[in-house]
Amino acid sequence: MTRFLLWTVGGLLCGLMIHLVVILNLPSFAAHDLWDRVATRTEPGQLVVLDPVTVGADNPLGLDPALAVAICRLDISQSPGLIHGPLPDAFWSVSVFDTDGIAFFSTTHRAASENTLNLGIFNVVQTRLLAEKDIADQGDLLIVESKSDAVFAAIRLAPPHSELLEPYRKALGGITCQNLID
Numbered sequence: 001m002t003r004f005l006l007w008t009v010g011g012l013l014c015g016l017m018i019h020l021v022v023i024l025n026l027p028s029f030a031a032h033d034l035w036d037r038v039a040t041r042t043e044p045g046q047l048v049v050l051d052p053v054t055v056g057a058d059n060p061l062g063l064d065p066a067l068a069v070a071i072c073r074l075d076i077s078q079s080p081g082l083i084h085g086p087l088p089d090a091f092w093s094v095s096v097f098d099t100d101g102i103a104f105f106s107t108t109h110r111a112a113s114e115n116t117l118n119l120g121i122f123n124v125v126q127t128r129l130l131a132e133k134d135i136a137d138q139g140d141l142l143i144v145e146s147k148s149d150a151v152f153a154a155i156r157l158a159p160p161h162s163e164l165l166e167p168y169r170k171a172l173g174g175i176t177c178q179n180l181i182d
Helices: 002-029 034-039 124-132 162-172
Strands: 046-049 068-075 081-086 092-097 103-108 116-123 142-146 150-157 176-179
Touching: 034 068, 034 092, 034 150, 046 162, 046 176, 068 081, 068 162, 068 176, 081 150, 092 116, 103 142, 116 124, 116 150, 124 142, 150 162
Parallel strands: 116 142
Antiparallel strands: 046 068, 068 150, 081 116, 081 176, 092 103, 092 150
């Protein structure tokens, strides 16, 4: 009886360990994660204003139909990235994501001066060099440090009325998405 009980407990523990390993590693095996979906729509250094989402239609990025959304993908391995431009006088937010689709920085219109988005994204080495350069002296530049060299930012505008959605989408087109040194 003791032998049967030991084999049963051992089998359960082995099964539990296998299940935990599979479940914890499953996200890394996903073929269509958020980064892949964004990468198919953008090139590094390019801002893409996303098409409006209609209720009930296919929505692979899980976007809110009431928002105007643009995506900026950057490769900051050679030089820092800059997202800059004027935005309407309304609520907006920007989030910066890594390749795992995890937002490591987010802010709203309250962090900007005069409704202008001015966001610099730096890797760890570039952040250390900021003290030696005058890049940080631009005053209203929001400095974001990324552990990854491949990032993307989602810029969202929330119009106060649905009639303003299209003009807000056009306003997003005025945002620049580039590396500081090309």
